[in-house]
Every structure is written in structure tokens, then in C-alpha cells.
Amino acid sequence: MTTISDVAKEANVSTATVSRVINGSSRINANTEKRVLDAMAKLNYSPNTIARSLAKGHNDCIGFLLPDLNMPFWAKLAHEVEKCAKSHGWNVMISSAPKNLDDYCSAYNRLSGSMVSGIITTYIGGTADFISESKTPTVTISSISECSYSVSSNDEQGGIFATRHLISRGCRKIIHISGEMLPERSSNARTHAFVKECERHGIAYKLYETSLVDQVENDYAGVIGNVFYENTDFDGIFASNDILASMCLSTALSLGYRVPQDIKIVGYDDIPISAMIYPPLTTIRQDYQKLSSLAVETVLNLINGVEVPKKQQIPVELIVRGTT
Amino acid sequence: MTTISDVAKEANVSTATVSRVINGSSRINANTEKRVLDAMAKLNYSPNTIARSLAKGHNDCIGFLLPDLNMPFWAKLAHEVEKCAKSHGWNVMISSAPKNLDDYCSAYNRLSGSMVSGIITTYIGGTADFISESKTPTVTISSISECSYSVSSNDEQGGIFATRHLISRGCRKIIHISGEMLPERSSNARTHAFVKECERHGIAYKLYETSLVDQVENDYAGVIGNVFYENTDFDGIFASNDILASMCLSTALSLGYRVPQDIKIVGYDDIPISAMIYPPLTTIRQDYQKLSSLAVETVLNLINGVEVPKKQQIPVELIVRGTT
């Protein structure tokens, strides 16, 4: 491995000088600079990031700890977070957060152990204490916990939009399928809003909830199977995410229902595939770009000691497509 | 920030001793150990990962550089790579690789600058030289370049399976839509196999290729639009990935074609949603688990100086579902 002192020797200067040309920190004799540059090229030198951030006591990297890359919502968010961070001159390290508490903590600590200057993370139950005690600036996405700065969509608004839309399209018995209703998840508000709206309008409804199999996999298929097995008289589904909604759609079609004539479906998230299936999914769009830029800017502000609001929420949008 | 010497002071021992209890390296007096542990707890100490790996000259982390997290294929692969690495006691840092060469290089160098001990990456044109010159053990996925150790699916086999299946189902004019045919991509073999099989069987065919808009976004919709605009007499589509295939499916349905009666469709990859749409997609399944475990084990071997084959290929599988 070529080090800075190899380069220094080669160029006949001190390591300090090499460091200066690397960082462009101060005026340097054009001649010296050229010698250093040549030496670097000749030795195919690239600086050791780790040593550098140790010395600086700081690095230009934030961590993104997400629940599951297989969920398009998070994958897309990661994509946007990375794009946004990069536009601010920062890098991001993505890491999956195990769903069990201990592993989550160690994943978090790995990152916070000077690997990154700030962390954007999802919230999982029980982490409140250690996130709030962490010395690494942290913002949570889609959590309503008070343990940290948070950024989320307006899930109540989303729930209201979806429900009212279904009702306005003539639905009289609506089924809602939620993800796991973990405490402190902002998405729970979707369900609450749904219930409230149905009751306000005197619409019949039924609630289903997916759960985690072995604390890892979602049992979507099982729950959807039950929905269609136990009910024959419903005319609307509000699913808490688009994967769930797509699976409802394909189950409905395969059972001979017509969508949207017999059953109308509204999803949530507006992931890329929602527009690619047939009929394309009516859904509640979360503003990925805004969500991630807000999260990124918030950590960055936190890192720089800038005051930021503790809780930030952004609006959602109803996207009407073919399933309603 | 609490450092190891704060802990040492608190526990009245040397930093060396603290380091020992952290790493469990050698016999330690039970009493001393307890004092250290207590001090660590009291000060809420967690070791600085960066300093540690600088000192060790090594870390338990591999990097995964992928083209785009929005592509389910890569997201799923990342998920599996992470799972597999973890089972070997290694962590993985995921980072998106920009599609332009310079940015790609700097992303690669960021990681290889001691951030990680090894790298798994996709291959993009022009990187051959610097990957082969890199001192960081690197394995590429789905590349046929000679510049590094590579792991990929048997894309020729996949192309053959897909084409023969379509033919055996009675297709007489088949359209193939490929991704971008970048040089050194193993996926190009799918197209070549398709052409060869069609010609061998005397089947009419036509080739379409997607391209990158502004070197960033895929122009899938445009190409698919053309396919259906320019052709009315085809009865089969072989798409080079499942996203493409799903979009073909929904376009076909929206134009009134019946699938599979009028048009049969075969995709590639078997990403999660392929089974969730209706009709569910017939596709070529890549063995994600095998692909990622092979990649992980290969870098790990490389890191440990163990001899490994330069090129490894694993079989694919035809998954027959509703679109054929």
C-alpha cells in the first residue's frame, strides 16, 4: 500500500506538503505541486480515507440504516438520500438494520463509531433510549417517537385521502390491511384515519394486520388469503403499502373479480411498479425526494450545530389511476 | 466523545488492558475486567471503529458497489450479500455507483481507501484498468471482463431457456427487448442466445434495445411504446428483465391483447413482484442467494489469500407462470 510518505519521498518533499496538495489547503509552489502530483500518479496513490477521518476527527459521510432493501419504499428512499447527500458533497453508507433490538443496536453503533458523522434511520421499538443517548446526530424517518429529530409524511392525511376517495367512488364496505402496527410508527396514523373516516361516513369496514413471520418476513400472502376467504361482500380495499395493494389486485383478478368495477383498491407509497402494473394502482404518493432531502438537510444541520425543528412532516398526494 | 483512555483512567488501568477486554484477546483478571466493564458502561463508551481499523490495518467490512438501488435485482442482491456476509461475521457497506466513469472511480476509491477490506461491484465500461490495478480484492458480478474475479449467472443458458420455452408454446414471431448492451456485460449473452435459437428454429424475431436517458434513467416506456406501435403481428416477447416484462404485460393488457393467449411474455431475474402481478410472470430465475454467497465467499477468500477460480458461473432456472 502506498502511503503519503512514499509520495513525499518520491517527490522530495515533506508529508505535510503532500497533504496540502491533496487538500488544496494553502498556496503551494506550482513546481512543488507538479512534483507531488507526478509522484502520486506514478505511485498510483490514493489517500487512506480512514486515517484521514481519524486525523480530522470528522468525515463527510452519513449513514442510512434502513429496515429492508427488498422493500421498494426503502430502496427508493435510500436512492434519493444518496443523491441528495451527494449534491451536498457528502457520502452515504447504507446498512440494513436487523429487526431485532440487539442487532439493530450493534449496527447502529458500528456506524456511529466514527464511521459517519450523522445517521438517518428508521425507528424500531425499544431503540428510543439509545438513540436519544447517542452522541451521533440522528434523524428518524417515519417515526413519531420523541427520542430524536424526525421527518415523516403526513400519514393521517394519507389515510383520509385514501378513505374518502374510496367512499366517493361508491364503496360501502371497505377492508383495510395495515403493515405491522409497531408502536411509534407514524404509519399507524393511516389506519386510525381510515377508521375515523369510515365511522364519520357510516361506512362498514374491517381491519386486517400483517405480521412478521419469525420476526423477519412479512406474511402478506397469508393475510390477503384470509381477506378474500372471509369476505365476499366488500367493494373496496385500502392497503397500507403498494406491495400489499398489488398482491390484493392480482388475487382479486385471479379470483375473477373485476377491478375497479367489483372491487376498488387504493395502495400507499407510489413505488415505481405501481404505475407499471395493470390496471395501474391508485395510491397515496409519498414525496420521496422531499422526504429524503429533508432528512439529509436535517442531519447536516444537526452536524453543524444548526437549530432544526424536532418534528417535520410533509404532505402526501392522492394519485388516481386504474384501480378505483 | 469518550475514548479508551477515559475508560482506562476511570477503571485505573492502562489503555492496553481496556483494549484487551474489548477484544477478549487474552486472560484477564476477573476483577480488573469487571472494573473496566463498569467504567465502560458508566461512561457509555463505544470504541471508535475508525481508529480501530487504522490500528489493525484491517477491518471486517466489505463494500458493495451497485448501479442502482431502484432496480429490484440489485436491491435484492444487496440484501442477500449483506445477509451472507453477516453470517461470516463481516459487515457490508452499500454504495451506489454512478454510471459515469469518473464518479464511479471516486466511489470505488472511497471504499477501497481502507474503508473496506474487499469490494463486490458491478462492472461498468472503462473500469477495467483501475479495477485490475486496485490493491483491494475485488469481485465483479455479471461481468465477463477479465479485469477481476467474476461471478455471474449463466446468461446464455437463460437466453436459451426463455427462447425455447416461447417457441415450444407456439410463438412464431418473437420480440426481444434488451437492456443497454454495454460491453463486457454478461447479460449480453441473453440476447445472443436468443438470436441463435430463433435462427436455429427458423423463427422470426426482432430486436429492441433500451438506452439510458442522460446516462441515468432507463427509457423503458419509450421503447415498449415503439414495440407495440411498430409491430402488430408478434406473439411472443422475451424481455431482458422483469421490470421490462411487467411493463410489456401491462401495455399489452391495456391495448386489449390477452396474455398469454395473444401474446406470451417471458421476463428475466424473477424479482419479488414478478409473482405478485396478474397474470404472474413467466421468467428466468437468477439464484440470488447463490450469486451473493459466491461473491461474498470469493472476496473473503481473496482477502485471506486463498486461491479462487477467476470466473464462476451459476445456472439459472425457468419459472413457468401465467404469461406463457
Place this chain on the structure above:
DNA sequence: TTGAAAGCGCTACCAA
């Protein structure tokens, strides 16, 4: 404009 040298927080070797 440049160099010498003191750290950054940790590990690991050599002594005790």
C-alpha cells in the same frame, strides 16, 4: 512556501 512533529483513538509488541 515549506518542514518538523504532535496528535487522532486504538492495537500489539515487549517488558515487567
Place this chain on the structure above:
DNA sequence: TTGGTAGCGCTTTCAA
């Protein structure tokens, strides 16, 4: 079983 201490590769004063 423990402590002292010399690095790991880099940045950043302080002097020259």
C-alpha cells in the same frame, strides 16, 4: 496478568 509505548496514515499547528 498488566503497563509502557511505538506505530497505523493522515492533518495541522508552529517555526523556519
